[in-house]
Each structure stands twice: as structure tokens, then as C-alpha cells.
Amino acid sequence: MIYVDPKILERVNQWLTPVFDQKTQHTIKEMIAYDPEGLEDSFYRNLEFGTGGMRGIMGVGDNRINKYTLGKNSQGIANYLYKQFPNQPLKVAIAYDCRHNSKELAKVVADVFSANNITVYLFSNLRPTPELSFSVKELGCQCGIVLTASHNPPEYNGYKVYWQDGGQLVPPQDAEIIAEINNLQYGHVKFEAREELIHFVDSALDEAFAKASVKNGSFNTPQTAKDNLKIVFTSLHGTSITMVPKVLEMAGYNNVLLVEEQSAPDGDFPTVESPNPEEPEALKMALELAENEKADIVIGTDPDCDRLGIAVRDTDGKLKLLNGNQAMVVMSHFLLEQWKKEGKLNGKQFLASTIVSTPMVKDITESYGVLYKEGLTGFKWIAKMVKDFPELELIGGGEESFGYMVGDFVRDKDAVTATLLACEIAAQKKNEGSSVYGYLQELYKDYGYYLEQLVSMVKKGKKGEEEILAMMRSLRENPLKEIDGSKVIRIEDYQSGKSLNMKDGSISEMDLPRSNVLIFYTEDGSKIAARPSGTEPKIKFYMSVNERTEDDHYDAAKLQKKIDRIKTELNL
Ligand SMILES: O=P([O-])(O)O[C@H]1O[C@H](COP(=O)(O)O)[C@@H](O)[C@H](O)[C@H]1O
Numbered sequence: 377m378i379y380v381d382p383k384i385l386e387r388v389n390q391w392l393t394p395v396f397d398q399k400t401q402h403t404i405k406e407m408i409a410y411d412p413e414g415l416e417d418s419f420y421r422n423l424e425f426g427t428g429g430m431r432g433i434m435g436v437g438d439n440r441i442n443k444y445t446l447g448k449n450s451q452g453i454a455n456y457l458y459k460q461f462p463n464q465p466l467k468v469a470i471a472y473d474c475r476h477n478s479k480e481l482a483k484v485v486a487d488v489f490s491a492n493n494i495t496v497y498l499f500s501n502l503r504p505t506p507e508l509s510f511s512v513k514e515l516g517c518q519c520g521i522v523l524t525a526s527h528n529p530p531e532y533n534g535y536k537v538y539w540q541d542g543g544q545l546v547p548p549q550d551a552e553i554i555a556e557i558n559n560l561q562y563g564h565v566k567f568e569a570r571e572e573l574i575h576f577v578d579s580a581l582d583e584a585f586a587k588a589s590v591k592n593g594s595f596n597t598p599q600t601a602k603d604n605l606k607i608v609f610t611s612l613h614g615t616s617i618t619m620v621p622k623v624l625e626m627a628g629y630n631n632v633l634l635v636e637e638q639s640a641p642d643g644d645f646p647t648v649e650s651p652n653p654e655e656p657e658a659l660k661m662a663l664e665l666a667e668n669e670k671a672d673i674v675i676g677t678d679p680d681c682d683r684l685g686i687a688v689r690d691t692d693g694k695l696k697l698l699n700g701n702q703a704m705v706v707m708s709h710f711l712l713e714q715w716k717k718e719g720k721l722n723g724k725q726f727l728a729s730t731i732v733s734t735p736m737v738k739d740i741t742e743s744y745g746v747l748y749k750e751g752l753t754g755f756k757w758i759a760k761m762v763k764d765f766p767e768l769e770l771i772g773g774g775e776e777s778f779g780y781m782v783g784d785f786v787r788d789k790d791a792v793t794a795t796l797l798a799c800e801i802a803a804q805k806k807n808e809g810s811s812v813y814g815y816l817q818e819l820y821k822d823y824g825y826y827l828e829q830l831v832s833m834v835k836k837g838k839k840g841e842e843e844i845l846a847m848m849r850s851l852r853e854n855p856l857k858e859i860d861g862s863k864v865i866r867i868e869d870y871q872s873g874k875s876l877n878m879k880d881g882s883i884s885e886m887d888l889p890r891s892n893v894l895i896f897y898t899e900d901g902s903k904i905a906a907r908p909s910g911t912e913p914k915i916k917f918y919m920s921v922n923e924r925t926e927d928d929h930y931d932a933a934k935l936q937k938k939i940d941r942i943k944t945e946l947n948l
């Protein structure tokens with residue numbers, strides 16, 4: 377028998393008691409006999425809330441997504457809701473995506489809340505995550521849950537938790553809820569549903585959400601311009617199929633081609649290697665269709681429909697993928713321009729992004745005299761800003777990882793409204809004799825040429841996690857002094873909350889919550905950030921370089937070479 381840590385064995389033994397069903401116990405016994413490594417990985421820790429909820433591989437164990445871990449989460453949240461909202465009727469909305477087990481796990485979660493005398497509003501079929509965020513507010517719920525692991529591989533599932541304002545859990549609720557969950561034994565979970573408390577809510581909310589999306593994502597585009605835009609859309613086997621085509625149609629877009637082979641929801645994501653619009657390969661089929669059909673724009677959303685990938689035609693007519701930063705700057709500039717045109721900018725608005733996104737968005741925002749706010753990675757931080765600054769109005773929020781939020785009617789990134797917004801921009805620009813690509817080039821001319829690239833390294837399991845933490849430690853112990861021949865002038869360490877000025881050695885405090893992120897800034901304006909992903913077993917390096925020349929030509933190849941040199945220097 378191979379050695380297994382006694383602490384882990386103690387956890388395992390708990391799962392071999394009658395609280396757990398026979399099948400679960402049997403699987404564990406098999407793992408003890410044949411797969412000690414898998415056993416260790418499944419039990420060495422509890423699942424944690426990361427950047428976008430709790431995610432994990434489906435299977436048995438404390439570190440896996442299954443009915444017991446999600447049941448315990450739900451029981452913990454139910455207990456917490458009773459403490460936070462005494463004497464109030466409690467209501468929770470629940471949605472789920474296209475993944476294996478999502479529907480079944482959603483019912484388990486609904487059962488647990490109902491067993492705790494909490495009214496549950498459950499969607500009877502898959503729905504986009506942003507629709508759930510919207511529904512929490514619309515239905516006056518104190519909490520909302522989506523069963524999804526976003527764009528992770530098929531073996532994953534997850535649990536995104538929304539609070540009363542429609543945003544995902546943030547401090548102090550997150551830590552308090554985790555404490556509540558960790559205080560529970562699995563035997564404390566009430567699984568016996570009170571079916572009369574579970575209500576299906578589909579059509580009323582679908583209508584309200586679709587209308588709100590059209591209202592928030594439309595910007596006076598002439599109908600002829602809409603008719604003149606040919607769109608290819610793919611749902612990549614996910615939830616957006618239930619909403620995006622309908623919203624585009626309601627908004628007046630009649631020239632929309634769907635990638636039929638990818639329209640059917642499927643948790644295996646059979647036609648893609650990864651259903652992540654960040655991966656160029658994900659839009660391959662959509663690009664082929666667009667080529668054949670001579671479409672102007674290609675859009676694809678991730679399985680839970682909160683992020684989107686966009687491709688547009690460049691000056692040579694070739695389809696080109698925009699990265700998340702490029703899509704964000706175009707959308708942000710367009711929104712600011714619209715607000716300005718309508719005379720709505722009065723110093724009480726703000727635009728938001730994250731510390732690992734392009735610095736270009738700050739310049740753009742401030743050039744309109746609008747406040748720019750930056751949070752840690754994750755849209756939950758942008759939603760928190762909306763909650764923390766009720767006197768300010770959010771124009772839009774975006775980040776490098778292909779997410780955008782238009783206004784604050786949804787308190788999370790929303791690929792439904794963002795898809796419509798992208799089409800509005802494309803239709804208007806085409807109508808003006810330009811294009812989205814041309815628009816981006818104009819922005820580079822005005823604000824400087826920027827190029828960003830993300831490099832992710834996958835490191836799985838317990839060992840992988842240790843390696844990632846060691847890499848971060850080593851970057852702290854031997855910080856970069858020079859990057860591509862340019863001196864590092866500032867290092868921000870979000871774990872200690874300190875920003876170190878390398879020129880004079882002075883240290884200042886940063887006022888964001890603690891997080892394992894390091895950012896290096898160089899004299900020539902480059903920015904390199906490193907952090908462990910909070911949703912996948914990866915370490916991420918975000919590179920941003922730029923140059924400002926009088927030349928009105930964006931030399932992407934030159935900036936790309938610079939990024940390549942940096943990658944070589946950092947062994948990426
Ligand atoms: O995965 P999604 O679409 O729910 O998105 C979530 O995770 C992304 C990646 O986070 P990380 O870099 O920690 O993996 C974040 O950028 C995003 O704001 C968050 O909502």
C-alpha cells in the first residue's frame with residue numbers, strides 16, 4: 377500500500393460513513409486500492425471560492441464538485457442567510473449551464489435551500505450566467521447560484537454565488553460564508569426537498585432580461601446599418617443559444633448566421649479543444665463560416681455566456697481576432713462617446729477595469745474627464761464598486777479576459793449585452809465607411825500603440841499548485857530588475873499591499889484587498905503581471921508593451937517582437 381498522509385486518510389474515513397451513499401463509498405474504496413494519487417488530490421483540501429466562484433473536477437471527495445460538497449455549501453449559505461436577514465422571507469434564484477450534471481446538481485442545491493424553508497426560483501433549463509445575476513435583483517432574492525465552471529474543461533463543474541445586489545460574493549460575505557460552511561459536518565445538510573417552495577421562472581424572466589439587454593445594448597443604430605451587417609455567431613455548445621440570437625433579433629439584426637454544429641448544448645464541447653473564446657481555436661468553425669459567407673463580424677461566447685470572443689475584418693479584409701483588451705478599449709471608447717454625445721457626462725460616472733488589463737483604458741476614460749477605477753482580477757470587484765459607490769454610475773466595465781459589462785443592470789460580465797454592443801459598434805462603423813478594426817487603429821493613433829499578451833502555464837493538482845506558489849515566491853525573492861533592457865521602476869506586490877519605487881526605494885501602501893499578484897513596471901512603459909489563476913490550475917503572465925510615435929502606423933509586428941523577447945527572458 378502506498379503512503380497516504382494520515383490527515384488525508386482521516387478525511388477519507390469520514391466519507392466511508394453512512395452519511396454518504398453506497399456508490400460514493402465504493403468509488404472511494406476503489407481509489408484507496410488503485411489510485412492513491414487521485415485519492416490524495418480528491419481529499420487534500422476543501423474546494424475554495426476563487427476569482428469566479430468555486431470550481432473543481434467532478435468526483436468524490438472534499439476537493440471535488442459533487443452533491444455532498446455543493447450540498448454542504450448550500451446548507452452553509454442557508455444558515456448564513458438566516459443570520460443576515462432575520463425576519464425576512466428568504467428567496468434564492470438558481471440557474472445552470474450545459475455541463476454534465478449541472479441540471480442534477482442545480483436540483484440538489486434547490487432541494488437543500490427548500491429543505492431549509494427558503495423559496496427557490498429555479499430555471500427549468502440552461503440559462504446564461506448574466507441572466508441569473510439580473511434575476512436575483514429582479515426577483516428580490518438575497519442570493520443566487522449558478523451551476524457552471526464557465527469555460528473550464530468538461531470534467532469540471534462549479535458554483536458561482538451571487539448576493540442581493542446581483543454581484544458575486546465579495547468580502548466580508550465570502551469569508552463569513554466559508555467559515556459557516558467549514559463549521560458544518562456533511563451530516564448536517566438537509567437534502568429533503570420541500571417541492572412546494574421550488575418555483576420555475578423561465579418565461580417571465582427571459583422576457584424581462586431580453587428587453588433589458590436590448591435597451592442597455594442599443595445605441596441608435598439606423599436599421600439600414602443593422603441590415604447591412606452580416607454576423608456569424610457561435611454559442612460553443614453553451615447557454616447563449618437560449619438568449620443571444622433572440623436578443624439580436626429583437627434589436628433589429630436579421631442577418632445573423634449561427635454555427636449550427638455548435639448550437640446544441642453539450643457538456644463534452646465536442647467540436648472544440650476548449651470552449652474558451654480566449655483560445656483562437658475556439659472560433660475556428662465560426663471563422664470558416666464567416667469566410668464562406670463573407671460575414672463582417674464573428675462572435676462566440678463561453679459556455680455560461682459571460683465572456684465573448686470577437687473577430688473583425690482588417691484593412692485587407694482578413695478576419696482578425698481581437699484580444700480581450702482590444703475589445704475592451706473599443707467598447708469603452710464607444711460607450712464614453714455615446715454618453716458624451718447624449719450630454720450625460722456630469723462627473724458622476726465611472727468606468728472600471730482590473731489591475732491585469734491594459735493601461736490604455738485608463739487613458740481613454742480620463743481623456744473624457746470620467747473617473748477610472750481599477751480592481752483585482754474578477755468581475756466581482758467591479759460589481760462591488762457599483763455597490764460601494766452608489767453616488768456614481770457605471771458606464772461600463774471590462775477586463776483582458778474577454779469580459780464586458782454594459783452599465784450596471786447586470787452585476788457581472790455579460791456576453792449577451794456585450795454581443796449586441798459589439799454589433800452596434802460594427803454596424804455603425806461600417807455605415808460610416810469605417811470598421812471596428814479601423815476604429816481600433818484610430819484609438820491607437822490617439823492614445824498610443826499598445827500590445828498585450830497573456831501566457832498561461834497549466835500545472836495540475838496538489839503538486840502543480842505547489843509549483844505555482846514556488847514560482848511566485850521565487851519572483852518575490854529574485855525580482856526582475858530589467859525587462860527587455862529597460863529598468864524596472866516600480867514593483868507592486870498585492871500580497872503585501874506594498875508598492876515599491878525602485879528609483880528612490882520608497883514604499884507606499886496600496887488600497888486593494890490582498891491577493892497573490894505581482895506587477896512590474898519598466899521605464900519604457902511595459903507592464904508584466906504574474907498571478908496564479910483563481911479558476912483553473914494555471915499561473916498567468918500578463919504582458920503589456922506600448923509605444924507612442926508620431927508615425928500614424930501601428931507596427932504590431934515590432935511590439936510583438938518586444939513581447940517575444942520578454943517571453944524568452946522570462947522563460948515563458
Ligand atoms: O471564468 P469566468 O468566465 O467565470 O470568469 C472569471 O474568471 C476570470 C479568470 O480568472 P482567473 O484569472 O483567476 O482564472 C476572471 O477574469 C473573471 O473576471 C471572472 O469572472
Ligand SMILES: [Mg+2]
Nearest residue numbers: 526678680682
Ligand atoms: Mg464564463
